[in-house]
Amino acid sequence: MTSLRRWINGIDLRRFRFWLQLGFFVLFIYGGYAAVNLGNSLPTFACGFVGESRGGVCYLLPLQHQLSVPWQRLFSWAILGVLEAFVLFALWFFVLNKAWCGYACPLGTLQDWITALRTRLGVRFSRYREAAFRRLTVIKYVLLALTLLMPLAVGGGLLPHSLGTPFCDICPGRMILPLFTGDTSQLTVNFAEKSTMIMTALGMLITGGFFAGAFVKKRFFCFFCPMSALHYLLSRPALLQLRKDGDKCTRCGDCYRVCDMEIKEIADEVNTPRIMQDDCILCLKCVAACPEDGALKATFAGIPIFEATEQGFIKRMNKGAAGD
Amino acid sequence: MRAFRFWAVLCLALCGQNVAAEPLWLSDQPPDPAMTARLRSAHGGWLEPGPRGTFFKRLWLRAGATPATAGYPTSAEGGEVLLQDPAGAHSTPSADASGKHSQWRFPVAQEGFYDIYVTQRQVRDTRLHVSVAKAEVLKHSCREGHDDVQSKMPPKHLASIPLEIVRERLDEEDFHTRLGFGDSVTFRVLAYGAPVEGAEVTLNTASGWRNTVQSDAEGRARFMLVRDYFPDWADFDYRHRQDFLAVATLERDEAGALDGVPYARTRYQATLAGQYHPSSRDYQSYGYGLAIGLFGLSFGGLGVYVYRRRRTRPMREVRFDD
Numbered sequence: 001m002t003s004l005r006r007w008i009n010g011i012d013l014r015r016f017r018f019w020l021q022l023g024f025f026v027l028f029i030y031g032g033y034a035a036v037n038l039g040n041s042l043p044t045f046a047c048g049f050v051g052e053s054r055g056g057v058c059y060l061l062p063l064q065h066q067l068s069v070p071w072q073r074l075f076s077w078a079i080l081g082v083l084e085a086f087v088l089f090a091l092w093f094f095v096l097n098k099a100w101c102g103y104a105c106p107l108g109t110l111q112d113w114i115t116a117l118r119t120r121l122g123v124r125f126s127r128y129r130e131a132a133f134r135r136l137t138v139i140k141y142v143l144l145a146l147t148l149l150m151p152l153a154v155g156g157g158l159l160p161h162s163l164g165t166p167f168c169d170i171c172p173g174r175m176i177l178p179l180f181t182g183d184t185s186q187l188t189v190n191f192a193e194k195s196t197m198i199m200t201a202l203g204m205l206i207t208g209g210f211f212a213g214a215f216v217k218k219r220f221f222c223f224f225c226p227m228s229a230l231h232y233l234l235s236r237p238a239l240l241q242l243r244k245d246g247d248k249c250t251r252c253g254d255c256y257r258v259c260d261m262e263i264k265e266i267a268d269e270v271n272t273p274r275i276m277q278d279d280c281i282l283c284l285k286c287v288a289a290c291p292e293d294g295a296l297k298a299t300f301a302g303i304p305i306f307e308a309t310e311q312g313f314i315k316r317m318n319k320g321a322a323g324d
Numbered sequence: 325m326r327a328f329r330f331w332a333v334l335c336l337a338l339c340g341q342n343v344a345a346e347p348l349w350l351s352d353q354p355p356d357p358a359m360t361a362r363l364r365s366a367h368g369g370w371l372e373p374g375p376r377g378t379f380f381k382r383l384w385l386r387a388g389a390t391p392a393t394a395g396y397p398t399s400a401e402g403g404e405v406l407l408q409d410p411a412g413a414h415s416t417p418s419a420d421a422s423g424k425h426s427q428w429r430f431p432v433a434q435e436g437f438y439d440i441y442v443t444q445r446q447v448r449d450t451r452l453h454v455s456v457a458k459a460e461v462l463k464h465s466c467r468e469g470h471d472d473v474q475s476k477m478p479p480k481h482l483a484s485i486p487l488e489i490v491r492e493r494l495d496e497e498d499f500h501t502r503l504g505f506g507d508s509v510t511f512r513v514l515a516y517g518a519p520v521e522g523a524e525v526t527l528n529t530a531s532g533w534r535n536t537v538q539s540d541a542e543g544r545a546r547f548m549l550v551r552d553y554f555p556d557w558a559d560f561d562y563r564h565r566q567d568f569l570a571v572a573t574l575e576r577d578e579a580g581a582l583d584g585v586p587y588a589r590t591r592y593q594a595t596l597a598g599q600y601h602p603s604s605r606d607y608q609s610y611g612y613g614l615a616i617g618l619f620g621l622s623f624g625g626l627g628v629y630v631y632r633r634r635r636t637r638p639m640r641e642v643r644f645d646d
Contacts, residue, residue, distance in 0.1 A: 037471055052474070052496070065466060077377050081467050126628065175617075188608040189616065192562035204613045208620020216628050 008305070010312040012319055013288040017103065021112065024104040029180050031055020041088035043231060044100040045107045047177040049168070049186055059089040060147060060227060061168055068151035068164035090234060097238035098231050098276065101222060102283035107173045108222060114214040115260075126216045127262055136223050137279055143167065144226035162196045167226060169199035172210040218260035222281060232278035239301045242282060246270030248295040255286035255296060266296075288316055347571045348397070349595035350383045350442060350459035355396045355425055367499050368462025369599060371432065378431060381461050383440060385426040390532040391567035391597065396425040403444035403455070406484075410436025410463075410476055432463035435499075436476035441485055445582055452580070452587040454486050456594040464499040473498050483517030489525075489572050489596035490514060492544075504603035505551040511596070512543045513572045519543030524573045530566035539572070549600050562607050570596045 027036060028046035030053050038046070038056030048057040066082045067074065074082070093100065101108055118125065128136060147167040153159040168174050175186045189204060190196040213220035222228055249270050256267035261279040266286050269275055275296075276282070287296045290308035297307035352369045354360060363370040364379075372380040388394030407415045407430055417430040417440070432438060438461040446453045460479070477497060479490045492510040494501060503509065513523040525545035526536040529552040539545045553564055571593065578590040 040469065052498070062466070126632075184610075185604075185608075187613045187617065188610050189612040190608050192560075192607040200613070201616050204616040205620040208617040208622075209624045210620075212621050212624025212628065215625070 006309075006311065009307055009309045010315045011306075012316060013284060017283065020103050021109040025106050025109045027055045028104075028106050029053065029055070029177060039088060041085050041092060042100075043089055043093040043096075043227065044105045045171070045173045045177070045227065047106070047171075047173045049174045049183075050178050050181055051183060053181050058173075058227070059085065060171075061165060063089075064147065064151045064165040064167065066151075067148060068154040068161070071152075071156050074152075074155055093231065093234055094238045095240070097235055097240040097282055098228070098280055099240055099282035099284075101225075101228055101231065102281035106177055108219065108281065110176065111214040111219050111221060114211070115218050118215050123216070125218055128217075130264070133262055139224045140226055140229040140278075143224060144229040147226045160193060160195050162193050163199070166199065169196075170203045170206050172203070172207040172221065175203060175207040176210070219281065222261065223279065228281070229278065235276060236274075240282065241274065241299050242276045242280065242284070242287070243273045243297050243299055244269065244275040245273065245295055245297075248292045250292060250295075252291070254289045254291065258285045258289040260285070289313070346387045346394075347389055347569070347593060347595050348442070348444065348455050348457045349386050349394070349569055349571075349597045350440065350457050351386045351391070351394075351567060351597055352381065352383055352459075352461070353567065354382075355384060355423075367464040367466075371463070372429070374431070378433065379463065380429050381432045381438065381463070382420070382427060382429045383459055383461070385442060385457065386597075389526075389528045389534070389569065389571065390530075391528060391569050392530045392532070394569075398424060398426060403442045406441045406443070406482070408439040408441075408480060408482060410434045410438065412480070432461065435464055435468050437462055437480065439480055439482070441482070441488070443485070447582050447585040447587045450586070450588045452578070452582055452590040454590060454592045456485055456487055456592070458485075458488055458594065458596050460491065460596065460598070462499060470499070481512075481514050481517060485514075485516065485594075487513065487515050487520070487523075487572060487574055487592040487594040489570050489594050491570075491596060491598060503549060503598065503600040504605075505549055505553070505600070506603050506605065507600070508546060508548050509568075509598070510544055510546045511539075511570050511572070513539045513545065513574075513594070514543055515574065515592070520572075520574060522574075526571045526573075528569040528571065530568065545570075545572075551603075553602060560602070560607070562602050562604075564602055565599050566601070567597050568600055570598070 028044070029050055031038070032053040032055055036055040040048070040057040040062045041059045042056045043059055045058050046054060046056040048054070048061040062085055063082075066078070066085065069078055096104065115125070150159060150166040151164050154161055154164045178184075178186050187204070188200065190200040210221055244266075246269070251267060251270070253267045256262075256264055259266055260283065261281060263277045263279055265277055266275060282298075284298055284306060287298055287306055287308050290296045291310050291313040293309050295308050297304045299305065354363070354370075360370065363372055370382070372382050374380050385397050386394040387397045405416055405419070405428060407417050409415070411434060417428050420427045420429040428440065430438075430440070440459050440461065442457040444455045477493055479492065481488055481490050490512045492512060494507065511525060513520045513525060519541070520539055520543050521541045523539040523543070524536055525539055526534055527547040528534045529550060531552050533550060533552060535547060537545045537547070549568065552566060555561075574592040576590050576592070579586070579588050581587065
């Protein structure tokens with residue numbers, strides 16, 4: 001048992017994560033070809049606009065659909081469908097917590113691949129200034145509120161029906177992920193109505209910005225992701241957790257330096273064991289980069305499954321795999 | 325006054341004959357557009373909400389080859405009715421006598437396609453006229469999920485129907501697919517379940533354009549749905565729904581008697597209506613989409629480049645004089 005634990009703690013996380021992300025990517029984009037269907041309540045961007053080949057559907061798409069029905073229907077029996085889908089979403093989410101972002105999200109994986117390309121090209125990455133970081137991190141909550149309120153307004157007849165899925169209209173996943181199945185139909189501006197024209201044009205603009213941003217900034221889009229905000233609101237009871245033992249932390253800052261999301265608290269906070277912040281994607285790169293035994297650990301239902309060890313750190317450093 | 329009565333009677337008689345000779349078909353478009361207020365638009369057309377989340381489909385009998393102007397015959401012109409549900413079970417929905425027009429209402433509980441047939445037989449001029457009006461009704465709600473769509477997509481037919489039209493599916497067609505301008509539709513003409521060669525198949529678009537072809541050895545007739553909607557751009561509605569009507573006609577030397585009335589020949593006529601909409605090609609632009617995407621990419625990239633250049637400070641050598 002001890003040797004197994006030692007082996008896990010010394011794992012090459014970068015390689016493990018690459019293969020796991022690739023597996024999830026294939027599952028969500030091509031899983032339908034193997035008759036895989038994980039349902040419509042997945043807590044990750046398994047885009048519903050990918051055709052029959054998809055292995056499941058991101059929860060935000062059916063959620064917006066459900067909320068955009070007329071209020072009279074929504075606040076009667078239709079609310080049961082909304083609750084059922086939410087419970088399924090929550091059950092999926094409680095298993096992996098925000099690791100859905102760090103390991104499963106196809107759009108996140110794509111950003112990591114763009115980051116790998118930038119690294120190979122020798123282009124340096126960008127970081128936000130702390131003040132900018134604090135401002136930007138609010139955007140995802142604003143987007144989440146709009147994602148919920150705009151379909152509700154559609155149901156109440158306050159907005160046109162074509163605004164029923166506002167976040168999907170501007171989500172770069174809608175434009176990019178179907179491309180992996182040869183479907184280019186989302187790369188268009190829809191002139192059918194003024195609202196669709198504005199939203200699809202905005203979507204294409206954001207898609208262009210997504211590529212530019214993801215090339216210089218690690219996990220660029222995740223700062224603005226409303227799914228990430230929704231995750232954080234539900235993350236406390238989840239099974240997978242990131243914990244920190246402040247007594248063992250020497251505040252060397254390695255964890256902060258490898259963090260794609262630039263979460264400063266991971267290095268600075270030494271009083272609270274529940275260290276996970278709203279921007280965290282539970283990639284566990286901080287755990288892999290930590291040289292102090294047991295200072296950082298990932299737990300599943302309270303049981304440590306991967307924790308920082310000096311031995312593991314040295315092993316990864318020798319391989320050049322402690323984080324990038 | 326006597327002359328007026330004569331012409332009035334003659335006109336009525338001629339009109340009556342025309343209605344009888346015109347193809348009969350089934351449509352979910354109500355005779356009074358105001359009725360749509362209590363219907364719900366769904367994949368597959370109008371649905372009538374029932375109690376506790378149930379839904380019903382209401383179909384009216386129509387007479388006339390031009391869908392936009394076809395009339396609504398009265399209830400006296402009904403016929404034998406047969407309904408096949410998505411699971412293949414048969415039933416006979418009763419006519420709904422609530423309105424003055426000939427109509428049927430039936431529950432649609434299952435996901436998939438319902439096929440309803442209204443068959444009429446009539447002997448006129450020593451000829452038996454067999455008219456089969458068929459409607460293929462889709463019931464789909466996204467709330468029911470999309471797990472088993474493809475198994476429910478293949479069109480069904482009945483071996484007991486004298487003549488029927490089956491619309492073959494498009495490639496990758498699913499419950500959400502909308503036929504649009506420019507799409508090619510293929511119909512199969514089947515008599516008692518067997519393909520019919522040489523049947524005359526006519527496609528009528530909403531406002532009256534029509535094209536007639538002969539079915540091939542496998543009973544197939546192929547048409548392109550031509551654009552039939554030319555509003556000003558300000559009035560353009562991408563959800564604009566139009567009906568098309570396919571009519572297959574077949575004459576056979578089949579003699580016999582119907583209710584004691586003899587006939588020397590038999591004329592079969594089958595109809596199938598469907599919906600089509602403006603094509604997405606009419607209102608979606610790749611050119612603008614890609615241009616805006618490229619603008620976002622280059623503007624973002626240029627912005628980062630300029631920002632980095634402005635923040636780059638030239639190296640200044642500092643020498644300490646020890």
